[in-house]
Amino acid sequence: MLSVHANRSVSALSLMLPGVLLLGLAGALALRTGIVPQPGVVSVASPETVLIEPRAFSYRQAGEFFKAGFAVDAPMLEREAAQALTITRYQISTAEYDRCVADGACPARESKMPSSSDMPATGVSYDDATGYAVWLSQHSDAVWSLPSDEQLAFAAGSKFPDDALGVDPDSKNPALRWLADYQREAARKASREPAPQPFGYFGENEYGLADFAGNVWEWTTTCNRRVNLGASGEVIDSVESCGIYIATGKHRAPLSAFVREPKGGGCSVGTPPDNVGFRLVRDERWIARLFFTFRQARL
Template sequence: MLSVRTNHSVSALSLMLPGILLLGLAGTLALRTGVLPQPGVALVATPETIVVEPRTFRYRQAGEFFKAGFAVDAPMLEVAPGEPLTITKYQISAADYDRCVADGACPARESTIPSLQDMPATGVSYDDAEAYAAWLSRHDNAVWSLPSDEQLAFAAGSKFPDDALGVDPDSKNPALRWLADYQREAARKASREPAPQPFGHFGENEYGLADFGGNVWEWTTTCNRRVNLGTSGEVVEEVESCGIYVASGKHRAPLSAFVREPKGGGCSVGTPPDNVGFRLVRDDRWFARLFFAFRQTSL
């Protein structure tokens, strides 16, 4: 009887072995491609988030708009997202970003801000922020990315700026636009507190989003664009510059993807931001990690 039971055990093990090996191989591939989070030094606390529930809101599009050769205000849209948005309550901290640097996945910050958990990571480019989002996604149970300008406007609510000049779009007088633009830029004088401040210093908006519109502008995935409108306001031509991205804060600022210190001349137009950092949105769609893995393997 003993020999019979042993033979059955060996037979069962031989049948199970291919399945065990396949599971192990699948797990290894999943870790390498990013389908599953990777263990290690990157196992840090998930960023604190808020959830902004769906609502209808008004949003002025980002970009440079022209009509009959004259600069005009971007059209105002009524937007109704169908899903809630999960976004980090605060900007990504200097301490969290520096963990990515220590792990060899992010370039060092160009900032003198100490590596603290309650201070925003500044002196980071768009490319740096993208690297951090990918790093966090590889080591967390969620997929993270930079928000679009529209998503940031949705979360920022009443704190999101309206960059409109307020000039009649049918006016043919360029002096009116020049004067309006001059007055707007004059109002954007240097901040009394140009140095980044601890989290919570600039308060929260009506949805609990902290510090938006303080002295740290935030990277978005929205490419800068030039749009020509027809006589009825229809788009007749649109050119995107995806090496230049919109950073949003007290006002929008188009910045080259490699810029870390905008006051050094990186802002293509207008008053430069005091500092630039970023926050992230969490993708809760069921296929998010598969999509993330595909993007990682195709890079």
Template sequence: MSALSSPHLSSSVSIALPALLMLAFAGGLAFQAGLFRPATTDIPVPATIRIEPHSFTYRPAGEFYKNGFAVDAPKVEIKRTRTLDIMKYQVTTAEYDACVAEGACPAREQQTPSSLDLPATGISHDDATAYALWLSRRTNAVWTLPSDEDLAFAAGSKFPDDALGVDPDSKNPALRWLADYQREASRKASRDPTPQSLGRFGEGEYGLADFAGNVWEWTTTCNRKVTLAEGGVTASASESCGIYIASGKHRSPLSSFIRDPKSGGCSVGTPPDNVGFRLVRDNTWYSRLVFTFRHAAS
């Protein structure tokens, strides 16, 4: 029997050929859509760090209730098995202003100088999303805002724990009121809320710089209201994706259009001093293809 008539070879060819054809088809579409255009070199690519896989304890963001009372979100143990590439520093005023100059981003609301050494603040969630889209197109990479969990993974011990520390089975509302009062009293505004130069607030154990300084950071995490049953199991949950979590010294849910959190808006509790952002880079092999198809018409 010839090698070409081998049943094993025929089976392999029948499996591999459709996959190769699909890959060629996807590559053709990507080429037509401009996916493989050479990256531009006239803007600096932001410095990133790679967070290696590790396990960490995380208290999910949101408003949690049990038996009609506000309670702390149950802590969960998370094991990340993939690396995360994230900007070492927050996006700077000069980097953001380059997007403004090209008409792809709205102007900043806070009048800090345009510099590669100052974090961009006075930025809404919508503004930050526009910048991520612009940077992705200008560098031929895929950049997105991180989730709250991404920041917890990267920030390590600098990530806040917003727990009230009240027994979830207690039915005494005064205990929760007192705990909430003490927590908010400890969240006093910084003595100097003016955005500081990069590196001013140091680095965490994984190399993430300036997290939990006086600039909070937008995330893709929507604010949630969760009702817990016995054992900390979720009985029901509702999500509001017009309000996103900004993470820093503490978490703050803010409307997507808010640029100055001190003006009020939908901030709950003590508002952030400032709000800015940093991005993560998606290095999965299919990320550019998905990005191009998703934004082909925009």
């Protein structure tokens, strides 16, 4: 009987041991990577946000599209957003970004704008912006990231730009597109107001999103791409350039990830942005913190 009891105890222990080890490993990982806050980590207040409720919306795809060798307007898609989007009401401010700089986690801005809670942080690259999002996620109660171009279109509503030229996609006359493109670029240059302005200067859209399409273009996670379309508009092939990202404001601008001052170069085509900054979206999924932790740990 003693032998049977001992065997049962050993068997129960062998079943429990993997679970105990797994819990211990999970606890150590959580403490190390931030699921459980560590002592001494400074807490940072989350930025003010707006909630964009689910709805159907139209979205013209980002990228360069060609048909039969001629540049054409990108297709317009009808989207149905099934979930709400939480996005910062304003762009990230100079004061918010500079706190990350002071913490040693972000490089300094190239703009000479002083730290202020009501001025957008400009002179920051895509890499700087994503680094700030990681830092804020580590020091606040939420997980943050740059929006995609489509998410920004959803949030911006009527203020989102339509880059279409309106030229017949079946036209074989390139002069029509050249003329339309020239007229558009001339209009963009005529309306420029280069100096960043305080929050609220450019107003809000119908959802409470402030200052979109003012004079600060915003980084997105959308890679620039070149797409060839068939006769019926189907995609024949598509090539992404994920070192070049779409910055969106009055118009879209593809910028290299390291560019901080777009007027000094880096925009592949067209009129460069006056300034480039960013806003963030908050991940509302219950498992967001776990995913973020695993990404940071490269698991």
